[in-house]
Amino acid sequence: MISVKHTDQIISKNLIEFSTTHIPLEQSGGYVLKEEIIADRDHPPFDQVATDGIAIAFSAYESGQRQFPIFAKQMAGETPLGLSNPSGSVEVMTGCVLPTGCDAVIPYEQIKRISSENGEEALISEDLKVRAMQYIHQQAAHCSKGSIALVKGTVLNSPQIGIAATFGQHTVKVIRKPNVAIITTGDELSDIRDAILPYQIRRSNSYTIQSVLDREGIAGSIFYFRDDKSDLKSQLKEIVKTFDLLILIRGSSKGKSDYVPEQIGVDRLAHQVKQDPGKSFWFGKVPAGKDGDLQRPVFALPGNPVDMLICFHRYVLPYLKQAMGVPLPNPIIVTLLNQFINRDKKTYFLPVKARVAANGAWLASPLAINSPYDLISLAESDGFIELPSEMKFFPAGYKTAIYQWV
Structure with a gap:
């Protein structure tokens, strides 16, 4: 058996970045x-007015002028106007080009509009302090033409x-986001749309994975095959040629019918991981073909729904994100509220119920799993934490990262 750490190293070493x-x-x-x-x-591409008001020549204000005739109105998206007389003003709208000859804007709230024999004028208080280039986004203040945005x-x-x-x-x-094949095998399985027999179980795993891929914007196609070795091989070869990544469900244990990986010529890179749940998790790749086919990563997940879900979130989803160039999010650290004893010398993935305390700290309560088949036990869970194999006793207050369900 190999450690979780070694498994991570193998997967990371064989990361394939998808094409562009x-x-x-x-x-x-x-x-x-x-x-x-x-x-x-440039951005802004011109000196841009930042508020509705009037635009003036600052030199006129600086010389003591406080009453400004309004000569024109400059609207956003219109050809720039010019201030023909520096003692006047131009009414301006947010986002418009600063009229030529103006270098200060005074908001409507800070002026008083009055009528005179010369038309409408703007009066500003003697106490108002005006600065050159106020309420103006200057050209190229954010970004210059030719620079990297x-x-x-x-x-x-x-x-x-x-x-x-x-x-x-x-x-x-x-x-490019990959096309992913989700392949399920097993004579005992029935589709969720079909009438089910007393001795069958429904194919829930493939729909679980497809829903997560869909939320990540990844196309996931579901395939189901009965345990027919002769029929399986030819169809799997076609899938390998068509899809960028394969997820096999159930085809990774030691059962006599679990022979899927061998049917597609996978190079076995990681198998029988020292972890619980999910010991039979499997990772490998289909080598590049002589006809120019690229190599394909293959993840084989246990058929037990609890094991499957944990292995998918722990290994497959991070791989897909990195292969698409998406950085992994910073981990959320949770504090264990109750002690836990790991009686096996394996890395243990413990489902938890998480909540955020009043002080902003994340708290996690362990949840019991009745069996690897008991997906119902995860209904109240928010994810799982990873407990290292080197420790047996994990006291209340132990801190570690949580893998949240998607």
């Missing part, structure tokens, strides 16, 4: 950028998509 593709910007949320986004213009490797969330759009990127080069 160009996609429309509006579909790029959650993807990882594989190119630099270069500013095609987004670096390669950036995760495209809403702010980054907005930045790319600001600089006219209607498509982006990203790491």
Whole structure:
């Protein structure tokens, strides 16, 4: 048997980054950028008015003038106007170009509009302090034309998509999200849409995994095969050619019908991990083919639903994120509320119920699992914690990271 640490090392050493593709910007949320986004213009692209009000020449204010005739109105999106007389003003709207000849903006709230024989004028108080360039976003204050706005490797969330759009990127080069095959075998299994016989069980595992992949924006296709060795081999070979990553469910134990990995020529890299639950977890890869096919990572998960769910969150999901270039989130550290004794000399994955205390600390209560088949016991759980094999007694107050269910 191999340790969890050694298993992590093997998986990390065999990480395959998925290929790149160009996609429309509006579909790029959650993807990882594989190119630099270069500013095609300054940002702001012009001296931009930051509030509704009047724009004036600061020199007029500085000379003591406090009453300004309003000569024109500058709207956002319109061709810039000019201040023909430095003793006057231009009414301006938020987001518009600062009129030529103006270098200060005074908000409406700080002026009094009056009518005179020369038309409408703006009066400001003698006590009001005005500064040059106030309420103005200066051109290139945020970013200069030709500079890097987004670096390669950036995760495209809403702010980054907005930045790319600001600089006219209607498509982006990203790491492609994989197509994943979820393969289940077993004569005793029935689909959730079919009438079930008394001696059958429903295929819940594949739908569980598919739902997680869907939330991550990953396409997961479900395949089911009966325990027919001759029929299985040809169909699996076609799946290997079509999909980027394979998840096998049930085909990793020592049962006489659990022969799936051997049918697709997998190089066995990690098997029989020193952990509980999930000892029969399996990782390997299909070697690159002579016809140019790329190598394919393969994860074989135990058929027991508790073991399957824990192994998927512990190994498969982190692998997929890293293969897509997505950085793993910072771990959430929880404090164990009750003591726990690990009677086996294996790494133990303990389901927990978590909550956040008034002081912001995360607390975790261990939950009992009746058996590896008892998925119902996880209904109240929020995830699981990993307890190292080197320790037997874990007191209340023990701190470790939680793997949260997706």
